[in-house]
Amino acid sequence: MMSRRQFLIGSGAALAGAALVSRAQAASLPEAPVLEKAATQPPLIPPNGRPYQPVVTLNGWTLPWRMKAGWKEFHLIAEPVRREIAPGMTANLWGYNGQSPGPTIECVEGDKVRIFVTNKLPEHTTIHWHGVLLPNGMDGVGGLTQPHIPAGRTYVYEFVMKHSGTFMYHPHSDEMVQMAMGMMGFIVVHPKDPDRYRVDRDFVFLINAFDIEPGSFTPRVNTMLDFNTWCWNSRVFPGIDPLVVRMGDRVRIRMGNLTMTNHPIHIHGHRFSVTCTDGGWVPQSARWPETTVDMPIGSLRAVEFTADAPGDWAFHCHKSHHVMNAMGHGVPTMIGVDQRGVAEKINRLLPDYMAMGERGMAEMGEMEMPLPDNTLPMMSGQGPFGPLEMGGMFTVVKIRQGLARDDYNDPGWYRHPEGTVAREWAGEEK
């Protein structure tokens, strides 16, 4: 549920940050709604301003705004947040308006936007509007185009959204730490003509990663490459919501990559084309069919397909280490090594010790290993036919006949028509 933190309330006692904003300043700020849970929120139908077909942010939400004298005004609050990464694991992150990533900002080509940014972090920050064409002084690079926003202060950014497309926002202040802590958000600028590039379902999420030691809550911010918590919108499977789609719908999925490596994102059962990048829309003549799109570091891609095959279709990063959780990477390979004698000896010292990996690691999907609190198993998630042996950057696109146009509720597992599931070969059927 969304709760509203009122900045306009008279009693300054309600908010620690309010005392840092002068009364005159506070009276002119739009409210800054916060989201308290990590579930996918329904699309925000625009209540005013230019009309558009809204997006759905996977395990996230869209930031409400107010219209003031022709300006669309948003209020972002940079602050420490607690984010559930998946049921059973919470992390201490930095984000915006109660969540990491922050809320999606949606507007329309030609909109005059005014974005207030209140800094409630323990250090300075800025926001860079990645991919948006704007005046140099609004670009948000601390020290280069503006002073860093000190802790406790509110800055304002004003610019016209000149072109439609797929963008994101993130700090350009102490960038390594602030992004490693989860500061980022999505921006969608819709075309002025709502029928241009229109699709039926338009999903967005950011690809991000953390290095969180098993049993701890705060990411290690100095990690350069060896991350272990591979997320979509700061969630890992089985905590990532399914993408629910009505059979026959035209579907767009927009993704941005703010990790330190590329991600080949693969969908099953369908072919898609890349239709938009952070540089703009791809002309029809330049599109080609794919089932995997490589997401370069610091880039955005939108892919589109027609959902013409019902079922539960896997949708995941194809780097196999990225569909794992809580993984330590200094583990020796034990396949084919007889560990029986060793395990007995170690067991005298450590009664819980288990020999692992002798016949592959599929057992990880099923067994109950003793893990520190606030740690997710490496492979988890149960499907209708057994353990999925996946974690991290994995979810399912659920395509179903007969859903309502605006129905995003999880329809449960797919019921396969008789005789359409792979089966054990029992010899020639007569």
Ligand SMILES: [Cu+2]
């Ligand atoms: Cu990946």
